[in-house]
Amino acid sequence: MIRPMTAEDIGYIQHIAHTTWNDTYEGLIPENIQKEFIDRSYSDAMMMKRMEKTHVLVAECEQGTPIGFLNFTREDEDGDSELTAMYILPSYQHSGYGKRLFDYTISMLGNAKQLFVYVDSRNTAGRAFYERQGFELVEVFKEYFEGYPVETAQYVYYIHEPVLAY
Numbered sequence: 070m071i072r073p074m075t076a077e078d079i080g081y082i083q084h085i086a087h088t089t090w091n092d093t094y095e096g097l098i099p100e101n102i103q104k105e106f107i108d109r110s111y112s113d114a115m116m117m118k119r120m121e122k123t124h125v126l127v128a129e130c131e132q133g134t135p136i137g138f139l140n141f142t143r144e145d146e147d148g149d150s151e152l153t154a155m156y157i158l159p160s161y162q163h164s165g166y167g168k169r170l171f172d173y174t175i176s177m178l179g180n181a182k183q184l185f186v187y188v189d190s191r192n193t194a195g196r197a198f199y200e201r202q203g204f205e206l207v208e209v210f211k212e213y214f215e216g217y218p219v220e221t222a223q224y225v226y227y228i229h230e231p232v233l234a235y
Contacts, residue, residue: 071173074125074138079116081135082125086111089156097191102215126173128157128166136161139170141184148182155186162194171202181228190220199224 074082090103109115119125119140128137137157144150152174157166178184188195190209200206204224211220 070129070133071126071169072129074120074127076117076120078127078135078138079113082116082127082138083107083111085135085138085156085158086154088158092159093192093195094189097189098214098217098219102217106215123153124174124177126170128161128170130161137166137170139174141174141178144178144181148180150178150181150184152184152186167198168202175226175228178228184226184228186224186226187221188224189214190222196222196224199226202226 086107090107094103123140123142126139127135130136138154139152140154142151142153155167155170174184186199186204188199190196204226207223207225209220209222211218213219
């Protein structure tokens with residue numbers, strides 16, 4: 070089941086973020102940098118702010134336990150939104166939960182034109198997932214993540230094409 074996040078989900082979301090980051094970025098981003106980022110970005114206060122300012126969706130397994138989540142921004146005045154986080158516990162990946170979270174997100178972006186996502190270029194599983202959903206690569210660029218050099222791939226998913234006026 071896919072549903073909006075509640076305050077009771079914070080502990081689950083923190084666990085999912087820690088577990089998934091460790092699995093995805095082991096050997097790519099130093100563990101101490103991962104931990105500092107996750108601890109700060111998924112603190113109780115930041116999770117409450119995410120729920121207030123953005124959309125956070127939770128994927129539950131059949132037993133009703135949260136096993137994944139997706140976070141995206143509200144549409145801006147240009148019709149853009151950003152998928153800021155999407156994590157599924159490793160043992161539940163490739164089970165359709167990511168696709169369900171993505172489809173639910175698109176259904177919520179009624180007037181949006183584009184959905185952007187930024188992913189570490191070495192995260193081949195993440196990149197493959199976004200490409201299967203129809204995201205198109207915009208660019209790959211170098212930047213610093215928490216002071217650590219990385220390459221980031223920017224993708225865009227076109228939701229609604231602008232109508233041309235004649």
